[in-house]
Amino acid sequence: MKHSYDIVIIGGGMVGATIACALGGSQLHVGVVEPVAALRSFPEEFDNRVSAITRATQNVFVNLGAWDGMAARRVQPYREMRVWDAGGNGAIHFDCTELGEPNLGHIIENRVILAALLDRMAQFDNIDFLCPAEAQGMHLGDERAELYLADGRTLHAKLLIGTDGSSSWVREQSGIDTTGWAYDQSAVVCTVKTSKSHRDTAWQRFLPEGPLAFLPLPHGYSSIVWSTGHERAGELCAMPASQFLDELQLALTGTIPGAGLAGSLRLPRFAPGETFGDALGRMETVGPRAAFALRLQHADHYVRPRLALAGNAAHTLHPLAGQGLNIGIADAVELAEVLLAGGRDPGRLSLLRRYERARKGDNIAMLAAMDGFKRLFSNRSTPLAWLRNGGLNVTNRVAPIKHFFMRRALGLGGELPRLARAPRS
Numbered sequence: 001m002k003h004s005y006d007i008v009i010i011g012g013g014m015v016g017a018t019i020a021c022a023l024g025g026s027q028l029h030v031g032v033v034e035p036v037a038a039l040r041s042f043p044e045e046f047d048n049r050v051s052a053i054t055r056a057t058q059n060v061f062v063n064l065g066a067w068d069g070m071a072a073r074r075v076q077p078y079r080e081m082r083v084w085d086a087g088g089n090g091a092i093h094f095d096c097t098e099l100g101e102p103n104l105g106h107i108i109e110n111r112v113i114l115a116a117l118l119d120r121m122a123q124f125d126n127i128d129f130l131c132p133a134e135a136q137g138m139h140l141g142d143e144r145a146e147l148y149l150a151d152g153r154t155l156h157a158k159l160l161i162g163t164d165g166s167s168s169w170v171r172e173q174s175g176i177d178t179t180g181w182a183y184d185q186s187a188v189v190c191t192v193k194t195s196k197s198h199r200d201t202a203w204q205r206f207l208p209e210g211p212l213a214f215l216p217l218p219h220g221y222s223s224i225v226w227s228t229g230h231e232r233a234g235e236l237c238a239m240p241a242s243q244f245l246d247e248l249q250l251a252l253t254g255t256i257p258g259a260g261l262a263g264s265l266r267l268p269r270f271a272p273g274e275t276f277g278d279a280l281g282r283m284e285t286v287g288p289r290a291a292f293a294l295r296l297q298h299a300d301h302y303v304r305p306r307l308a309l310a311g312n313a314a315h316t317l318h319p320l321a322g323q324g325l326n327i328g329i330a331d332a333v334e335l336a337e338v339l340l341a342g343g344r345d346p347g348r349l350s351l352l353r354r355y356e357r358a359r360k361g362d363n364i365a366m367l368a369a370m371d372g373f374k375r376l377f378s379n380r381s382t383p384l385a386w387l388r389n390g391g392l393n394v395t396n397r398v399a400p401i402k403h404f405f406m407r408r409a410l411g412l413g414g415e416l417p418r419l420a421r422a423p424r425s
């Protein structure tokens, strides 16, 4: 049994499904191969995997016709962001009203993003979703590529796209090496309820062991991303819920030994008499916890003749600023736009190189920036602590610098692919 496509996408996660939607309705015949059937029903409990998405990513979802499916399920806008350093008095406060924007972005459960993209994908006649289906072998020829599935089917295509995540099988099969390193941290994720409202604000405290973020969800819940040493992460996942809530409270509000006067007495204040940490009140309930080992990883090449990589298959970074999916979505739309403009053979190297040139520099800059922040904030040296606290406070006070960072946080800095620009009303 044989099937012929123009393009086969291997990995129907959020990035792969975005590429498929962007190619929807075109002349290109596209297959999407995904081994895991996504959850399509929505239990009341929140998924502990969520993503902070930028305005640019939201624009992509709106332009592709997938946003309404997300909004109809569950999305939470955040209007403010408060970041502070546990090792000093440095703090920064972003407020969307300073830029005349309705919000700074949205927090959305990953399963909500994926379900809405898959619903949209199903509306296009030129897209076949092969799920569950598992790739077992591949061959990149001069004129076409072949993909061998575990159920015996062979798919022929002019181009294979690997969007199969950080441990990409496609990347490995095509002999593309990666550069990077494992961090000394895992991220513990879970959903908590706090006694005070999150005020539509994303809160992040930089602790010496790693950042602790509270991302707002509907109905007063918050999604936690707590980066810490691997052993400690394992303990935090295994301990009883009540003990975890106490530890979380301490991590958010406690003073840091060795941070001296700056760390203990001069905590940034949210309102008179109330420090940032106190602003969320008591930690009341916690859902299931999970931990993810963190790493930086970058594919040495994004393309080969008849092959392209996108999303986490091409790059993985520290989640401290919630950028991994956002840059993956930027890959997705850039690649789709190049392919749509590329004529009859979407697998030729000269065409694919346009995509690589457009994305690689931006992605490397983002990976380097996140790696730099990770190192700067994990460092206990006193001069560095003064420097970063001073840097945070200066950025907070000097409007042009602050607005530059806010526009970057919205994903609106630099040249944007057409699909990431604001939709015409």
Ligand SMILES: Cc1cc2nc3c(=O)[nH]c(=O)nc-3n(C[C@H](O)[C@H](O)[C@H](O)COP(=O)(O)OP(=O)(O)OC[C@H]3O[C@@H](n4cnc5c(N)ncnc54)[C@H](O)[C@@H]3O)c2cc1C
Pocket (backbone or CB within 6 Å): 010, 011, 012, 013, 014, 015, 016, 033, 034, 035, 036, 050, 051, 052, 053, 134, 135, 163, 164, 165, 166, 169, 170, 187, 189, 225, 292, 310, 311, 312, 313, 319, 321, 322, 323, 324, 325, 326, 327, 328
């Ligand atoms: C703790 C944490 C918090 C994060 N928070 C944010 C955030 O706030 N904002 C943000 O932008 N990013 C965030 N990220 C990053 C974000 O989750 C990833 O960048 C994003 O999931 C990458 O999407 P993807 O589609 O490239 O890969 P994945 O989501 O990994 O999807 C890969 C898909 O490929 C499939 N697959 C795997 N192997 C095969 C195979 N052999 N054949 C076919 N299919 C296969 C999988 O089943 C899956 O569906 C966070 C990451 C972590 C760890």
